[in-house]
Each structure stands twice: as C-alpha cells, then as structure tokens.
Amino acid sequence: MPVKVIASRRVYRGAISLRKDRFSINGGRVVEKEIVEHQPSVGIIAVTGDDSILLVRQYRRAPDKTLLEIPAGKIEKGETPRQAAVREMDEEIGYAAGKLEPFLKWYLAPGYDTELMHLFVATNLKKIKKRRAMDDDEDIVTKKVRLAAAVKKCLNGEIEDAKTIAAIMAYASSSSSKPL
Numbered sequence: 697m698p699v700k701v702i703a704s705r706r707v708y709r710g711a712i713s714l715r716k717d718r719f720s721i722n723g724g725r726v727v728e729k730e731i732v733e734h735q736p737s738v739g740i741i742a743v744t745g746d747d748s749i750l751l752v753r754q755y756r757r758a759p760d761k762t763l764l765e766i767p768a769g770k771i772e773k774g775e776t777p778r779q780a781a782v783r784e785m786d787e788e789i790g791y792a793a794g795k796l797e798p799f800l801k802w803y804l805a806p807g808y809d810t811e812l813m814h815l816f817v818a819t820n821l822k823k824i825k826k827r828r829a830m831d832d833d834e835d836i837v838t839k840k841v842r843l844a845a846a847v848k849k850c851l852n853g854e855i856e857d858a859k860t861i862a863a864i865m866a867y868a869s870s871s872s873s874k875p876l
Contacts, residue, residue: 701718701719704716714732716728716730731809732810734770734809735770735772737812738768738781738784739815740766740781740793741864742766742785742821743818744821746842748842749846750791750840751860752767752839759856766863766864777814777816782796792824794821795818795820796817798815799866799867813859
C-alpha cells in the first residue's frame with residue numbers, strides 16, 4: 697500500500713505532541729489524521745517465586761478511575777529500554793530483577809499514537825531498601841496477584857487496561873510461564 701505524505705503540521709508540543717498529517721494512500725485517496733507523538737515506553741511482568749506477578753493499583757485521570765496495571769512508564773531521553781525498565785521497577789514496585797529479559801514489543805494505539813512499548817519479564821526479584829521517588833502523578837499501591845487470578849481478572853473485566861491485559865495473556869500463554 698503506497699503512502700505519500702503531502703503535509704505534516706505540529707499542532708501542539710509538550711510531554712506529548714500532536715501533529716496533523718495529510719497523506720495519500722493507494723495513489724489517490726487523500727486522508728487527514730491527527731497523530732499523538734509519544735515517547736517509547738516499557739512494561740514489566742514482574743514474576744515472584746510463587747507463580748504470582750506484581751501489579752500496581754493507581755488512579756488514572758483520563759478515565760477518572762483507579763486501575764490495576766503492570767508496572768510501566770515512558771523511556772526517558774538517553775535511556776535504553778532496559779534502563780527504563782530497571783528504573784520503573786524501582787519507582788513503582790520497589791524491586792530489582794535478578795533477571796530481566798525482553799519479551800515483546802507492540803504499539804499501544806497505532807491508529808493515532810506513535811508509542812511503542814517494550815515489554816520485559818523480570819524474575820529473581822529482590823526488594824530494594826531505598827526506593828526512588830515516584831512521579832508527581834503517581835500514588836501507587838503494589839498488589840501481588842497469582843498469575844491464574846490475573847488472567848481471570850483480565851477476562852472478567854476487573855483489569856481494564858489494554859497493555860496489562862495483553863501482557864498478562866501473552867505471558868500466561870507463553871512457554872516462559874508455568875502452565876495455569
């Protein structure tokens with residue numbers, strides 16, 4: 697499907713940016729689309745030794761709800777995805793990983809957003825004595841949930857965050873996890 701960009705205009709610049717693109721597809725049809733430009737991010741499946749995972753419960757302003765999610769956050773300038781995952785684990789759950797393995801990468805909302813998430817699996821967790829400060833908008837409570845229970849929460853609607861649902865379901869069905 698050949699695509700030709702006709703114009704791209706920045707509408708807003710901040711922690712995220714918004715641009716308006718005009719492009720043609722299939723050699724003719726002209727389309728206009730608003731695109732959110734977002735830093736790449738990381739998500740972590742933090743696996744404890746007893747077949748449980750660590751999730752975070754935090755308020756999210758956009759849906760005006762408290763959600764249960766995997767630890768996650770944006771990759772800061774100058775950080776690698778691995779460095780960001782280590783930092784986010786420290787900030788959000790207060791653990792370091794003895795083993796931190798890349799698992800998957802995916803776009804969170806490719807219809808309108810550039811954000812690419814790097815998902816890691818963290819095992820051999822060790823509690824950190826002195827945690828880093830959380831971000832200003834974070835008021836996080838860590839929850840330990842058995843993997844089988846987390847899958848059920850995804851399926852019954854208790855977990856509503858798409859990245860968390862996708863991460864839990866992918867991990868639970870992978871050879872990396874133990875059978876449910």
